[in-house]
Each structure stands twice: as structure tokens, then as C-alpha cells.
Amino acid sequence: MTMMDHIKSPSDLRKLKQEELVGLSAELRERLVEVVSKTGGHLASNLGVTELTVALHYVFNTPEDKIVWDVGHQAYVHKMLTCRADKFHTIRQYGGLSGFPKRCESEYDTFDTGHSGTSISAALGMACARDLDRKNYKVIAVTGDASLSNGMSFEAINNAGHLQKDLIVILNDNEMSISANVGALANYLDKIGTDDRYLKVKENIKRIIKKSKFLGVPLVRVGRVIEESIKGVISSGMLFEELGFRYFGPIDGHNIKILVDTLRSIKRFKEPVLLHVVTTKGKGYRPAENDPTSFHGTPAFEIESGEANTGAKRTYTGVFGECLVELAKTNKKIVAITAAMSSGTGLEAFKDKYPERFFDVGIAEEHAVTFAAGLAVDGYLPVVAMYSSFLQRAYDQVLHDVATQNLHVIFAIDRAGIVGDDGETHQGVFDVSYLRHIPNMTLMAPADEPEFREMLALAAELEGGVAIRYPRGEIVTDKIGGKAKVAVGKAATVRTGSDACIISLGSKLREALKAAEILKAKGIKVGVINARFVKPFDKATLKSAAKRYKALVIVEENMLAGGFGSAVLEYFNENAVQANVKLLGLPDKFIEHGHRSLLLKKYGLNGEGIAAGVEEALGR
Ligand SMILES: Cc1ncc(C[n+]2csc(CCOP(=O)(O)OP(=O)(O)O)c2C)c(N)n1
Structure with missing residues (x-):
């Protein structure tokens, strides 16, 4: 025992x-x-x-x-x-x-x-x-x-x-x-730990306390004398005391x-x-x-060797990191900003290649965004790489410091969607809702690697705040998102049908296409549109889809409240577009922890779930 x-x-x-x-x-x-x-x-x-x-x-x-x-x-x-x-x-x-x-x-x-x-x-x-x-x-x-x-x-x-x-x-x-x-605080703490003078004073203090016990001097008084004396010795070493x-x-x-x-x-x-x-x-x-960085948050690993099974797949994060390095080669104004997440957001290569254009500001998301705004005011093109759930911290900075001045700042929003095991606090399921109502923002979501690369290049050419949201994990490397070149506010029709149409946002496309295949086997002909943009979204394409299909099913990995689907419904309502619309997304609750694939299944956001949603919308 x-x-x-x-x-x-x-x-x-x-x-x-x-x-x-x-x-x-x-x-x-x-x-x-x-x-x-x-x-x-x-x-x-x-x-x-x-x-x-x-x-x-x-x-x-x-x-x-x-x-x-x-x-x-x-x-x-x-x-x-x-x-x-x-x-x-x-x-x-x-x-x-x-x-x-x-x-x-x-x-x-x-x-x-x-x-x-x-x-x-x-x-x-x-x-x-x-x-x-x-x-x-x-x-x-x-x-x-x-x-x-x-x-x-x-x-x-x-x-x-x-x-x-x-x-x-x-x-x-x-x-x-x-x-x-x-x-600077890290440097300060380091100094406290290693400052010889400080350590000497500490030794002296121990001796004084020992002596005072023999002499019967009240300890509190001795303590005060000691404290004052330290302050005298190291004027810079008493930050916390001064506070x-x-x-x-x-x-x-x-x-x-x-x-x-x-x-x-x-x-x-x-x-x-x-x-x-x-x-x-x-x-x-x-x-x-x-290697404490790799073991900060680790996948399963072999104890003996410490080798983790990472699966070595191509990820959204990896593609972002690569692509930014390429863009920065020709666009010398690009600077990258992370709030203590350089490895998680894929910025390590950028950091090595362009150290003077790389800024790790510490765990300080609010500061990161306003700092980016400052760089943008003076002609730089900041790319703020941040997880969706952490960007929540900087909502007002996006709105007040970037958007109101229409400053050109790119937000690379990683871990947008269900992250899985870290649970409620880390799910990136709010960003569409908290960004799409901010004026001067463009918001897009790629469905595959070629599209992601085009979107990043496009983002560098636009004005104002430009956000690209993408999920944790594997990216589809083939071009599944439609042949048409990415253009602001334009969706891509990926597949046509006659019964219902799935309108998919970003990485949901792969699952939407799976759903279309499942339904095809049941004799249901489903079209699929890759939305690409949340803001501005492709109103003309969606309006004509509303006319053509018996049902539209809008799929996103975001809260239903205030999400992409609700943006479409607002537009349909305002313009009296008649349509049978079903929204698939996340319900009004915090999403618990668990494996990502398991949660996607639970919330009906995998191929089977989307297919079931379409059947429901068609009343089958
Ligand atoms: C607002 C916010 N930004 C980023 C993160 C991601 N994150 C998790 S732990 C961590 C480092 C924490 O370092 P420290 O507080 O020194 O604790 P340690 O893990 O070293 O014990 C970061 C950046 C987070 N959890 N919250």
C-alpha cells in the first residue's frame, strides 16, 4: 500500500x-x-x-x-x-x-x-x-x-x-x-533571486533575528528595522513592498x-x-x-523516452506560421505579435527569421492588441496571432483601439471552434459573435490550405481589422473549398443539388461534404456552399440559394447566438427573403471538456450530425 x-x-x-x-x-x-x-x-x-x-x-x-x-x-x-x-x-x-x-x-x-x-x-x-x-x-x-x-x-x-x-x-x-x-518583471524576479547584495542582507537578517532572541528585543521591531535596512541597500528590490x-x-x-x-x-x-x-x-x-515547453501541455507520451505521439499531421497552425514567414519576406512592414504563445500559434519560425519584427508581449492580450494598433498607426502591418478564447480578453481593444480608427491589423485567430480536452474556458466558440458586430472588421474562415494561404495574402492587402478564424488540428491540404479565387465577401459554390443546401463556414466544409455524400446515398440531393466570409458575407449567393432550395442548413463551429447563421437570418428578415433555414452550431451553454471529435458528434457538427440536420430541415 x-x-x-x-x-x-x-x-x-x-x-x-x-x-x-x-x-x-x-x-x-x-x-x-x-x-x-x-x-x-x-x-x-x-x-x-x-x-x-x-x-x-x-x-x-x-x-x-x-x-x-x-x-x-x-x-x-x-x-x-x-x-x-x-x-x-x-x-x-x-x-x-x-x-x-x-x-x-x-x-x-x-x-x-x-x-x-x-x-x-x-x-x-x-x-x-x-x-x-x-x-x-x-x-x-x-x-x-x-x-x-x-x-x-x-x-x-x-x-x-x-x-x-x-x-x-x-x-x-x-x-x-x-x-x-x-x-521587465521577469528580469526583476531573476535579479532578486541572484542579487548577491540581497542574499547577503538576508543572511545578516537571519543573524540579527537569532541575536535579538537572546537580547529579548520584540521581533516586530527588529523586523521593521531590518526591512528598512534592506530598502536602503537595494532601492530597486522592493517593488512588492512599495506596493x-x-x-x-x-x-x-x-x-x-x-x-x-x-x-x-x-x-x-x-x-x-x-x-x-x-x-x-x-x-x-x-x-x-x-523540455518544459513541450511538456507544458503534452499529448500522450511514452514514459521511458518522453516521446509524444503528435501524429505529425499538417495543421492550420503550421500553415499559418509558414505562410506568415513567406509573406514577411516581401512585405517588410509585417510584424508578428504573440501574448506568450509563440509555439502554440506557430510563430517560432517567424521569431527565428525576423527577430526584430517579432514581439512576445507576455500574457497580456489587451496590451497586445493596442500595441498592434500603435504599430499600425505608424505604418506597420501587425499580425496578432492569438487563440480565440484568449482574444476574448481584448474585445474592447479590438473595438476601441483598432476598429474605431479603422487601423489595418490582422487577427490570426487560432483554436477557433471546439478545442476539446481543456473544456469550457478554452473553447473558441464565441469569436464570430464578438467580432461580427464590430464596424470596420472583415471576418473570414478558410476551408483548406490553399484557401487559407490566399486569405492571409488577401488580409495583407485590405484595410481595417481583418480576422481569420481557424480551428485546432489538421488542415485539409487539397483544394476542396471551390475553384474561384478568394475575394472579399464572396462565397464559393462547391456542389450543387436540388433538395437542400448546406452553407458551411470554414473548416466545417469537410464535414458538410461528408454529409452531402451520406444524403446522396439516401437519394437526397444536397448543394454545398463554402461561405468563406462572415463579414461581409455573400448576400447575393445566399439569396439565390434561398430561392433555389427547399431548405438551407447553415453550419458553423461557433455559438448559435450571434453567429454566422444569425447574421444570415438578420439579412433575410430585413430583406423579406423567404427561406426554410436551419442553423447548426453550439447551444446556449458552456461546452464541457472531452475529445474534440466526441464533442463534435455530441453537438451534431460532424458529417452524420449535419446530415441529420438537413433531413430534419426537409421534414424527413
Ligand atoms: C489569458 C490567457 N492567455 C494565455 C493563456 C495560455 N497559458 C496557459 S498557462 C500559460 C503560462 C503560465 O505561466 P506561469 O503563470 O508562469 O505558470 P507555469 O505554467 O510556469 O507554472 C499560458 C500562457 C492563458 N491560460 N490565459
Whole structure:
């Protein structure tokens, strides 16, 4: 029997001797690697916080004391320690545990997350609620060094330093975002960790505290003297203190004894405290330590070698990366911007080839877009490559800073559609709805590789905000989207029929064509139109399709509310176009986690589902 078998909840953990926590951490790590090697998931971050998570639940009285995880991708160990070890093998699987904290899953999950930078704000809100209720528990936000650089974290620190609530912020500093963490704050943290003067002062402090015990000087007074003296020595090293936090650290985040002792001692404070913990991303599993970027979010892999089965397919992301490098060769004004996702968005080759035209702005989507607007004002052509769900953060920047000034900025919106295993917070199913109502925007979606390339080239020639949305995963390399060259606002008729017509947006085309074949076998003749554009869409083609066919079925991987289908219905309504229209898309709910293909089937967005939709529209 392992130690883990005895720990059903944190109260069992707290019965262990402190020395036993080292062995427990090793077991937890082993289980992490074993399960994630099969399910895929966020391995490196979890390996890095194993001891920290154990120490937190050991020292604090969870669930009464509340731990708020930033992003939440590093909460796997937390899940194992909080009554879910027996279900851990189901993580990120349909119907299984979520890969992120979920309040509906456990009372130990205090706040639902997935996007970066929310933990300090949420924890501060909880601390204020606690004080209003005159209760007396601790609230602890755990954030990574990259998430600390997110604007929301700064806003929350600013507010927390002012409110002076009893709040602990643990800074888990592994010097990594998904790739290396970048930015002035990253440099600052690095300096704190390595500044000789600072380390010397820390040693001196330890000696003074020891001495003061003998002399009977009150510790608080000694502490204040020490703090002031440090400020004098390193005027630049007290950023957090100046913002109203007590700063402690940096400490070794893999040393259980140091962690437990430090957490116990900072627990006593009733004001904002920031504890700086230094960890190694991927700790304890060699392949992940060597390549934490690949093991940040990994597909299933072989434990021995660390080799992942990526399938080596041609993806939308890959094509985007290649194509942008080609376009940038002739168009010297193209600059690429990522918010800490250079590998995920396919910008690595661009970064290597044109380092001076590449900007990783950190996890700062709002800033990324306004920064792009600034570049556009002075004649550059910024390409903002971002996942659909993260661009949600920058809605106002797209509207207020790009669109109102009709600035030419290209938005390459990756992971548009169902992403699958990461679930609710990561599904890219809102972008059509949140972009199509913004004036001065062009919005398109490619169905295959040649079309994607043409769209990117066209985007560089247009004016205003131009968004291209495309999903996660494999791209069709053949030209299936129609022979006609891509032109603004023009759809392509891919197949003609006489009964119903499927109007497909972007990557849905492959499934729409499958549906047409399924229906053909049943004697139903179906036309297929590749919409290509959401804004402006091809009104003439859709109007004539409405006349010609008994039913139109509009398919998109976006919410039905405010999506492409609803744009068509608005137009039909305004222009009294009579048509029997059925919309296929996503319903008014958050889409759960599970494999992408499984979810597409569930929501009727695969070939069979679309075929069923057509039959329904025809009343069969
Ligand atoms: C708003 C937002 N943008 C981008 C991401 C994608 N993302 C997930 S984790 C991560 C890096 C987080 O780094 P850090 O906070 O230092 O935690 P670590 O994984 O290093 O422990 C990024 C960029 C996100 N979750 N949310």
C-alpha cells in the first residue's frame, strides 16, 4: 500500500509527519507522469508545484482556508490530495475530472479558472467577503511568474496593497511561461533571486533575528528595522513592498521543510503577503525538465523516452506560421505579435527569421492588441496571432483601439471552434459573435490550405481589422473549398443539388461534404456552399440559394447566438427573403471538456450530425 492510498482528503495529509511529505511528493509525481502519459495534459507545471501543493494543504486548513489557483492548469496535485485521487485517471476525459479547478467538482476548488491572471483579484474578493462576514480564514492565491505579469494581476496587486486585507499571494517562479518568461518583471524576479547584495542582507537578517532572541528585543521591531535596512541597500528590490505587500523569499519550492516552516510563519500576518517560491518546471521527470515547453501541455507520451505521439499531421497552425514567414519576406512592414504563445500559434519560425519584427508581449492580450494598433498607426502591418478564447480578453481593444480608427491589423485567430480536452474556458466558440458586430472588421474562415494561404495574402492587402478564424488540428491540404479565387465577401459554390443546401463556414466544409455524400446515398440531393466570409458575407449567393432550395442548413463551429447563421437570418428578415433555414452550431451553454471529435458528434457538427440536420430541415 502506498502513502497516497491513505490520503483521502487533506485532513489525512495533516496527520502525516513532516518527514513523510518527501516520500508522498515522490509518489504524487510518479502518479502524475503515469496518468498524464496516457491522457495528455499540463505535466511540467504540475511537476513543478508538487511540494508546494503538499505544503499548502499541510499547513493551511483547507477547505475552510481557500487556495485560488491562477490559470488552474497546475491543480492536478491539488486534485489528487482533495478527495479525487481515485478519479485522477479520468482527467480531461469526457465525463471525467476537468483539467482545471471547478467549483462544481469539489469544495476545495474555490474558483473556476483557465485564463491567466485572475487569482489575485478573485482571492482579494474572497478576503473582502470574509471580512464583511467577520470570519477568520486565510485566502491564498497561487500564481506563476508569467501570470503575475498579466495586467489583471497588476491591477489586483494595486488594489490589494491599498485595501491591506489579510491575503497571501504565492509567486511560483520557475522563470517559464509556456516558453521562457519574458519582460521587465521577469528580469526583476531573476535579479532578486541572484542579487548577491540581497542574499547577503538576508543572511545578516537571519543573524540579527537569532541575536535579538537572546537580547529579548520584540521581533516586530527588529523586523521593521531590518526591512528598512534592506530598502536602503537595494532601492530597486522592493517593488512588492512599495506596493503594500510584505515580501518574503525567494525560497526553494522543492524543499518541503523550508516550505512548511515559511508558510507557518507567514500565516500569522494579517496583511497582504507575497511569498516568492522558486521552482523548476518539470521537476523530477527528466524529459519534462529538459523540455518544459513541450511538456507544458503534452499529448500522450511514452514514459521511458518522453516521446509524444503528435501524429505529425499538417495543421492550420503550421500553415499559418509558414505562410506568415513567406509573406514577411516581401512585405517588410509585417510584424508578428504573440501574448506568450509563440509555439502554440506557430510563430517560432517567424521569431527565428525576423527577430526584430517579432514581439512576445507576455500574457497580456489587451496590451497586445493596442500595441498592434500603435504599430499600425505608424505604418506597420501587425499580425496578432492569438487563440480565440484568449482574444476574448481584448474585445474592447479590438473595438476601441483598432476598429474605431479603422487601423489595418490582422487577427490570426487560432483554436477557433471546439478545442476539446481543456473544456469550457478554452473553447473558441464565441469569436464570430464578438467580432461580427464590430464596424470596420472583415471576418473570414478558410476551408483548406490553399484557401487559407490566399486569405492571409488577401488580409495583407485590405484595410481595417481583418480576422481569420481557424480551428485546432489538421488542415485539409487539397483544394476542396471551390475553384474561384478568394475575394472579399464572396462565397464559393462547391456542389450543387436540388433538395437542400448546406452553407458551411470554414473548416466545417469537410464535414458538410461528408454529409452531402451520406444524403446522396439516401437519394437526397444536397448543394454545398463554402461561405468563406462572415463579414461581409455573400448576400447575393445566399439569396439565390434561398430561392433555389427547399431548405438551407447553415453550419458553423461557433455559438448559435450571434453567429454566422444569425447574421444570415438578420439579412433575410430585413430583406423579406423567404427561406426554410436551419442553423447548426453550439447551444446556449458552456461546452464541457472531452475529445474534440466526441464533442463534435455530441453537438451534431460532424458529417452524420449535419446530415441529420438537413433531413430534419426537409421534414424527413
Ligand atoms: C489569458 C490567457 N492567455 C494565455 C493563456 C495560455 N497559458 C496557459 S498557462 C500559460 C503560462 C503560465 O505561466 P506561469 O503563470 O508562469 O505558470 P507555469 O505554467 O510556469 O507554472 C499560458 C500562457 C492563458 N491560460 N490565459
